[in-house]
Every structure is written in structure tokens, then in C-alpha cells.
Amino acid sequence: MFKNAKKLFAQVFMVLLAASFLTWGANSYFVNTPKSIAIEVNGEKVSVSELQTEYNFRLKEAEKQFGGKLSQEFLNAMQLGNTTVNRLITSKLALDEAHSLGFRASPVGLRAQIVNNPAFHDENGNFNKEVFRASVSNYGFSTPGYEKVLKEEAVKQNLYNIFNTNINQDDYLVKLFKHINADMTIRSLMVNESHIGDIPAITPAEVKSYYDSNSHRFTAEETRNFTTLAVRADKLKDRVTVTEAEAKEVYDNNPEAFASEEERQARHILVSSEDEAMDIINQLDKGADFATLAKEKSTDTFTKNKGGDLGFFVYADMVEAFSDAAFNLEVGAISEPIKSPFGYHVIQVTEIQAEKPQTFNEVKNSIIADLKLERSEDVYYDMLDQVEDKIAAGQKLETIAKELNLISNKYTEVKRINSNVTFATDVLPVVFDLNEGQVSDPILVEGQDTVTVFAELNKLNAERTLSIDEAREQIISEITDAKKQKMVADKAQELLIERQNKNSLSKVAAAHNMSSDLFETAGIKRNATGAPAWLKQMHINLLFAMKEGQALSSLVSTPDGMALVELVKIEDKNPDETELNIFKSQMSNAWQEDLFAQYMLYKRNQASITINESSIKAALGSAYVSQ
Structure with missing residues (x-):
């Protein structure tokens, strides 16, 4: 029941807490209880816990804005920690000033804001306390804490509204509009x-003169000669023997595990909107041909010319929303519009192949392969022990590879970036930290649980100046x-x-x-x-x-x-009435924000503010620069 509500709440929550100055200090009412103090503003304390929560919230917003995880160097350049500290200070000042001017929030208005929020409604569109509680809890709020946030935001909004400026100088605005939009x-x-x-x-003289003036620029990059030895479980399967009797024993112990999954054959029509999907369903209900509509309407270029046919698939082959619908339809039935990341689907199941037991002969080879892989992992770990023992005894990797019948590779004059080295991403950083003759510790290959590489540096070719001929x-x-x-x-x-x-x-x-x-x-x-x-x-x-x-x-x-x-x-572009009104609103908002910011700067200069640099630095690290 809460799934859609959570999603909608996330959207509404982000608008509330990220779109304006009202976000400042909102995280003061997250569930965590503060201990040590980070900031004190006119006697009101902001805990390290509050600061960290606010910082983490702003970090997630930044990652969402820039499309993924941000490097520490980028965060340092952004000074996200300093921005967070300054926003919390401004939030406290704004709330104090609003209270001193007698601004209050209407309990009735706040309650209406919660009750009328679609994020807190059940499937019937009615306010539901459990949905409300679960939604705010999912974002770290207690319900009283969330209500207190709304109350304080409303109070600060009253202060912000003081600086609202209605601009009625249309002649000036028209000139400004024309200037900006020329x-x-x-x-x-x-x-x-x-x-x-x-x-x-x-001429040769030009070449020599250029070389003499720029010889420091003509360098041969440092390279390394090294040997690698890889221990891979998938390459050790041939050293493992599995008998048919052993495979039969596995089958007999649990034959149900080898039953084939239920498969369904279906066809679909993919469109971009729910209204389009409903229109197609209405046409199908009136007798339209599914395959013809798929060819005419579907945006799925892979299936439209086949009448939308997807062939047979198991539940896990499709996205969850699609499979949920397809595996609950009878043969011939038409689904309601099904939303997925690709758009809206109209689905019809054309055939069902029920789950059925498989004989031992049908699954024998796959059981043997699985057992071999499982046992090869035991051989893999035993082989790792042998390799490490031989390295400890002073043997070279090439010798170890021959003795244990493993694969080794020799590389010469390899630069720091070289895609021709197997597992280069994991191996090369280690190689360029080795001394001549040194063998690395085991190198774990990312994404490969049963692959380990060892590297031995044979020769370090230092950076050098190229000769004029080179x-x-x-x-x-x-x-x-x-x-x-x-x-x-x-x-x-x-x-x-x-x-x-x-x-x-x-x-x-x-x-x-x-x-x-x-x-x-x-x-x-x-x-x-x-x-x-x-x-x-x-x-x-x-x-x-x-x-x-x-x-x-x-x-x-x-x-x-x-x-x-x-x-x-x-x-010049002369604005029409609508454009002028929009421009007037934009300029009013810009001036309002500027006036508010200047006033808050004035209040900050008058305030008693203590910033606990050591606590903040300990909490935020290099993302915060001492002020």
C-alpha cells in the first residue's frame, strides 16, 4: 500500500526541502539525537549530528544533480561543507528574526497542508495516518518532527514575504526585457x-634549434617490465572429476530443484502515454487485430513488425511491472495499461508452458558443470596457498607457473595506462608501486570472486629525455x-x-x-x-x-x-502581455531573494556566532575549509 505513496512523497519532499531557502535547518528534526556541538547562533546550538544529516542530504542532492557519485576532489572544490554550515547559520537567524517579529504558523493551515498532501493518501485518495507515518519515517523524520519542520518553514516564509517587491515600472521592464532577449x-x-x-x-638546423630549446618536453614515459601469474577457478575445472553417479545423487536428493520454470509467450504494444494505451485497449475490445495495432502504434522497434510478439520468457526475463502483469493474465486476455521504465504496455498472453519436472538425463550435464565449478573453487584456494608458499620460498612467478601448470604472462615497456594487459585496471596500479625483483601481494580482481593475480617487477625503465633522432x-x-x-x-x-x-x-x-x-x-x-x-x-x-x-x-x-x-x-524582441507578466514575476523573485540575502548578511554581522572548527572538520573532513 505504501509503495506509490513513498515515491510520491519523495518527489514532494524534495520540492519542499530543496527548491528554496526554506531547506535551511530542516534536518534539525530528524530522528537522531545530537550530542557534540558544531555551531552556536545567538545561544541556539546546532549539533554535529544535525550538521552531518544536513550535509548528507545536500550531498545526495548534488549527486542527483550531477548524475552520480562525486569525487572528494570535486566536493572539496564545491566547498559543500562550508555551504552547509552557512545555510544552517542563516536558517537559525531567519527563524529567530521571524519569531521576534511575531510571525506564527496557523495550526489549521499546517494540518490542512499535511492532510491534503497526495503523498500521504491511501489507494482511495484519502489521508491515511499509517501512510503518513511510514512516509516521513522513510526519510528519517518522526511525525512530530516533520510537523515541526513544516511549522518553522511557514514562519520563515512569512519573513521572506516581507521582501516581496511588486514591480510596476512597465516601461523599464520592457527595455530590460528587450535588452536581455535581443x-x-x-x-x-x-x-x-x-x-x-x-x-x-x-631544415636540419631548424630541427636542432627546436630540439635544443624544447628538449625537456621530449621524454620517454616511465615503463615497467613485469610478469603476471593468474589463478582462476574457471581455468581449473578440467582438474576436477565429477562422476555421473555423484550427479545422480544430487538430483535424487532434490529433484524439485531441477523443474523447469513456468514460461509464457506474450505480445505487447508499447506507447508513451497511458491515454494512448487506453485508446488501444478500447480498439481491441471492439475487435481490432492486436498484431495490426502493434505494427501501427508500438514504439518497440524490435517487436512491432512481428505483431508485438516477445516469444517465450520466464518471470525474471522482464522488468517487474511487466512480469507481474503477464504472469497474472489468462491466455488471450488483455492487460490494463502497464507502466514500466520504457513507457506503457498493452499485454496479451498467447501461450503458457507450465512448470514441469525434468528428468536426470535432461539436467545431467548442467549438474556436472555446477559440481565441477563448485569443486574447482576448492582447488582454486588450494592453488593460492601453493603459489604463496612458493613465492615466500623465493621462486620466480614464471617458474611457479611451470611447476603448477598455470598461465603466466610477460610484459615489456608497459606504461601506466595500457589496455593490453590482462586485468589492467587492477594490476597496473600495483605494478607501478613495486621495486625491481619484488613480487606483489595477491591482487583481487574487481567483480571476479575467484580470480587472483600476482605480479613480479622485472625491470623499471625510468623516464628519460629522448634523443634528437627519437x-x-x-x-x-x-x-x-x-x-x-x-x-x-x-x-x-x-x-x-x-x-x-x-x-x-x-x-x-x-x-x-x-x-x-x-x-x-x-x-x-x-x-x-x-x-x-x-x-x-x-x-x-x-x-x-x-x-x-x-x-x-x-x-x-x-x-x-x-x-x-x-x-x-x-x-529587439517586444514582449507580449504574458511574457511581460512572467518576466515581471521573475525579476520580482530575483530582487526578493537578493534583498533577503542582504538582510540575512546584516543579521549575521550583528549575531553572536560560534563555529566549532575542530568538530566540523572531524565530521566533514576535507569537504569543509576553516573560515
């Missing part, structure tokens, strides 16, 4: 190496690139001077047969939206300050060469 069109003449002549031949090819390439870039820049500079005389890139392009290299780009905004990637913000600012027909006085670097850029036109 569209710029530019014309660019692209100059690249196709516009220059042959590169002058590079670096010659790279030197010639770099000199050639530098000459090309200079020739392109010189050509572009000539065209720029010519453009200043002719007052038009079109005329310059035509005079040099470069019209195909002339491009117009429209719809460029002041914030660089719509601009080519090579056009930087400083160039955009300069162009917006120009008159039509003027050009940038300097060249702009592009990935392929240089560009000459001139302004074609700037078009």
Missing part, C-alpha cells in the same frame, strides 16, 4: 590552412603545425586589413573566391546562447556594443584556424 546576427569569414600555400621545407618526427610535426598556424594568422590578418578598407566581409570573400567560407549565424543571445562554440563571451559583449556593419578589430581563434567577424544586425 537577438544578434553575425557574419564570419573562416580562414584555415586550405587558404595558404605550401609549407616551406624544414624525437625528430614529433619535432617536425610541431614545427609544421606552428608554421601552418602562423601562415593562417598572417592570411587572416591581411583579410582583416582589407575588410577595414572595403567595409564588408562579403566583398572580401568575393575578391578572394572565399564565398563558401562565409557564414551567417542568427539568434545569438547576450549570454552566448546560439553562438558558435569558438565565439567567446568577450567577443559577444563587444559585438552587442557595436553598430550594424561594424567588425571585431581582432581575429578570433577557431578549432581550424581564424575567423573574421562582423555584426549584421541586432533585433
